[in-house]
Structures are given as structure tokens and as C-alpha cells.
Amino acid sequence: MARFITIASAKGGVGKTTFVSNLATALAQQGKRVIAIDSNLTTSNLGLHLGIPLYPHTLQDVLKGRISPGKALYTHSAGFRVLPADISMRQIMVPRASRLLNVLSRLDQADFVLIDAAAGLGREALAAVEAGDELITVTTPELPALTDALKVIKFADRFSTINLGVVINRVAKERHEYSQEEVEEFLGVPVISSIPEDPAVRRAIANKTPVVLYHPHAKASRRYHHIATQLTGVPATLPSGFSRLVSWLRY
Numbered sequence: 001m002a003r004f005i006t007i008a009s010a011k012g013g014v015g016k017t018t019f020v021s022n023l024a025t026a027l028a029q030q031g032k033r034v035i036a037i038d039s040n041l042t043t044s045n046l047g048l049h050l051g052i053p054l055y056p057h058t059l060q061d062v063l064k065g066r067i068s069p070g071k072a073l074y075t076h077s078a079g080f081r082v083l084p085a086d087i088s089m090r091q092i093m094v095p096r097a098s099r100l101l102n103v104l105s106r107l108d109q110a111d112f113v114l115i116d117a118a119a120g121l122g123r124e125a126l127a128a129v130e131a132g133d134e135l136i137t138v139t140t141p142e143l144p145a146l147t148d149a150l151k152v153i154k155f156a157d158r159f160s161t162i163n164l165g166v167v168i169n170r171v172a173k174e175r176h177e178y179s180q181e182e183v184e185e186f187l188g189v190p191v192i193s194s195i196p197e198d199p200a201v202r203r204a205i206a207n208k209t210p211v212v213l214y215h216p217h218a219k220a221s222r223r224y225h226h227i228a229t230q231l232t233g234v235p236a237t238l239p240s241g242f243s244r245l246v247s248w249l250r251y
């Protein structure tokens with residue numbers, strides 16, 4: 001049975017899509033069958049993070065009933081499949097949770113289905129929260145992001161969503177940042193992991209590659225692997241020897 005996990009935050013730009021692309025990669029490297037879905041139909045960009053060229057089939061086509069979900073799946077070289085969204089203006093639409101659930105129920109077999117939610121608390125974002133069985137909230141260690149994260153968590157409380165906890169992203173260990181304990185107290189859910197502010201992440205995105213692939217030994221990459229291990233119980237094996245040298249040279 002697939003685990004349907006929604007990645008949400010309410011606040012934009014905190015690292016949801018980066019998280020989805022890297023967690024999908026890390027889980028695939030552990031031999032798991034993963035499907036990543038871009039449910040962000042107004043400002044979709046999972047495909048851009050993953051270097052997926054303009055793909056002929058998208059989630060919009062599936063939602064409109066033009067094709068089956070299986071037909072729209074793009075197989076990424078990292079070993080997982082992606083249901084991308086159309087990035088053009090003419091394809092902007094807001095899916096209902098029921099329509100999204102219908103798509104999820106017709107997906108091919110997978111161990112993990114990661115749903116990249118839209119920002120905000122509009123119908124589009126909330127549909128993704130409602131459609132997933134489990135929720136991971138991404139935040140930065142700052143009050144505006146935390147306040148928005150709290151709203152998502154409270155919204156998910158209305159359903160039987162299993163709240164896996166929160167990932168604190170872009171932690172720079174500056175004095176003004178909220179600590180892990182403060183975040184847990186504020187949000188009332190456990191912190192799954194803290195991901196550091198890491199320039200390797202930005203370089204990887206510029207190269208349209210998940211940092212887990214682009215620079216496997218970067219601090220952020222290790223955290224993504226660690227989170228994957230928390231979800232599967234399988235310890236990560238990082239590349240060694242020559243490939244490790246190459247990854248260092250990329251810096």
C-alpha cells in the first residue's frame with residue numbers, strides 16, 4: 001500500500017518543492033517506488049527543480065479526464081516517477097480535493113506518493129492537504145513561516161490526517177531563529193529534522209538536479225537521506241571513492 005504524504009507549508013518559498021524532489025530521490029536510492037506529484041497548479045515548478053523538459057502530459061490533462069494518471073507519469077533518471085503540472089498560464093486551474101483523490105486512487109503501484117502542495121491556504125493548497133493521508137509541514141525557523149505552518153497543521157486536524165511532523169528548513173543557527181524546542185512547542189508537532197541553509201541546494205537547483213544527486217555529501221543532502229531513513233528504516237549508503245571526489249570538485 002502506498003503512503004500518500006502531502007508536503008505543505010502555507011508560506012511560499014520555504015523549501016517544499018526542494019524537499020519533495022530530494023526526498024523522492026533519497027527514497028528511490030533506497031529502492032522504494034516513489035511518485036512525486038506537483039499539485040501546485042497555479043505556480044507549479046517541481047518539473048523545473050527536476051529538469052523535466054516540457055512534458056506532453058500533465059496533471060491538468062489527468063484532472064480534465066484527457067488521459068489516465070499512468071500516462072502522465074514521467075520517469076526521472078533518479079529512479080522515481082513524476083506527475084508534473086503544466087507551467088503555462090493557459091493551464092492554470094484549481095483542483096478540488098475529490099478530483100485529486102480520484103487521481104491518487106488511480107495511480108500505479110508505489111511505496112510513497114509525495115504531493116507537493118501549493119503555497120497559501122486557498123482551495124488549491126488545502127485540497128492537497130485533504131487528499132494526503134499523512135502530512136509533513138515545511139517551515140523556516142522564523143515567525144511568519146511558523147504562523148502559516150500552524151494554520152496548515154490546524155486545518156489537517158479536521159481530517160484523519162496522520163501528522164508526521166515538521167521539517168525546519170534553511171537553518172543558519174542565527175540567534176534570532178526559533179530553536180527546535182520552540183518550534184515543537186509553537187506547532188505542537190515533533191520536528192522530524194532540521195535542514196541547514198546550504199549553498200549546495202541553490203547550486204543544485206540552478207542545475208535542475210536534486211542536491212542529493214548533485215552533491216550527495218552536502219550537509220543538506222545528508223539530512224534528506226536521514227529523513228528518508230526515518231520514513232523507511234533503511235540506512236542510506238552514500239557514494240564513495242571516485243564519485244565522492246567528483247562531488248567535492250563540484251563545489
Ligand SMILES: Nc1ncnc2c1ncn2[C@@H]1O[C@H](COP(=O)(O)OP(=O)(O)O)[C@@H](O)[C@H]1O
Pocket residue numbers: 009011012013014015016017018019119169170195196197198199201202205220
Ligand atoms: N536548505 C536550503 N539551503 C539554501 N537554500 C534553500 C534551501 N532550501 C530551499 N532553498 C532556496 O529556497 C528557494 C525556494 O525553495 P522551494 O522549494 O521552491 O520553496 P517552496 O516550494 O516552498 O515555494 C529555492 O529555490 C532555493 O533557492
Ligand SMILES: [Mg+2]
Pocket residue numbers: 016017018040045
Ligand atoms: Mg514549491
